[in-house]
Amino acid sequence: MAATSRVDSQGKAPSSAPMPRILSGIQPSGQLHLGNWAGAVRQWVELQETQESFIFVASYHALTTVKKPEELRHAVRQIAVDLVALGIDPARTCLYAQQDVPEVTELAWLLSCVCPMSLADKGVSFKDKTAKGFEANLGLYTYPILQAADILGPDSDIVPVGKDQIQHIEIARDLAGKFNALYGEVFKLPAWRLHPESDVLPGIDGQKMSKSYGNTIDPFQDEKPLRKRIMSIVSDSTPVDQPKDPDSDATFRIFRAVAGKADPRTIELERKYREPPAGGFGYGHAKQALFEMLLERFAAARTRRAQLMADPAEIDRILAQGAQRARVLVRATVDRARRACGLA
Secondary structure (H helix, E strand, O other), rough: OOOOOOOOOOOOOOOOOOOOOOEEOOOOOOOOOOOHHHHHHHHHHHHHHEHHHEEEEHHHHOOOOOOOOOHHHHHHHHHHHHHHOOOOOOOOOOEEEEEEEEEEEEHHHHHOOOOOHHHHHHOHHHHHHOOOOOOOOOOHHHHHHHHHHHHHHOOEEEEEEEHHHHHHHHHHHHHHHEEEEEEEHOEEEEEEEEEOOOOEEEEOOOOOHHHHHOOOOOOOOOOHHHHHHOOOOHHHHOOOOOOOHHOHHHHHHHHHHOOOOHHHHHHHHHHHHHOOOOOOOHHHHHHHHHHHHHHHHOHHHHHHHHHOOHHHHHHHHHHHHHHHHHHHEEEEEHHHHHHOOOOO
């Protein structure tokens, strides 16, 4: 039987708690963007240096909204390419496609049988996406249950997430707890972990950056359209010679999230917002600074991505090896759960 993970009562890992295995995933529902990087990918790259790391491309989840087969196949591959380009090291991280570990679907069914409707009704993902016009299908409604299976299957201890995903970790913990209470200690209770500088990154319209809203910034976009995209970020009409509030401006918040709060460029940019230099400082200047910083920050990743795009077999090999390793762990968990509930 699995031991309970050492976390506090809210499911947050204390700074001194060991983190032997981390797990997280990302949907291949569109081009990877800065919000993905700031909220999740950055953590994965940092943590893989000292933790046992498992990252998956959530292809089953994507079926809730992506209905074109060729589009989905392309998106799964592209997300994997982008993750490796951004620093996910297959030698340190088990990277795999969710569809190549089908055991999670059986585990999701076992968990759904202990999931009360009241818990499923709390899922903000379903409410959020249906409010935006997405089809209200059952897959979207039960999304958190499959996500719980993704998390619990490999016996993960820590799930690095953005703030908007904390609820899903709490649901996974609730389901694990209910199953354990009924059948014995089968699952670990995973903890969530936020990046120290985690923030919900705004998109070009000022709302949360999301593929669903069409307001994202792609760090791999060609320079000319990337600059045009950045220049379209919403801003107010404060004159160039007047002080501005950096905390309420999407351009500055994106800059700070990517460069870091302590970066000298961030500190200098904030000073210019609050105390415009002679000649003034407008939002156009800030957007140009963001464009230049992004090109510098992601220069190596852009080069690595081009290399991977020219060698498709490399990504196939990485995903196959990752799936083989992940299936061993998830199969063991499923077998343990089957025995506990009488299906052996």
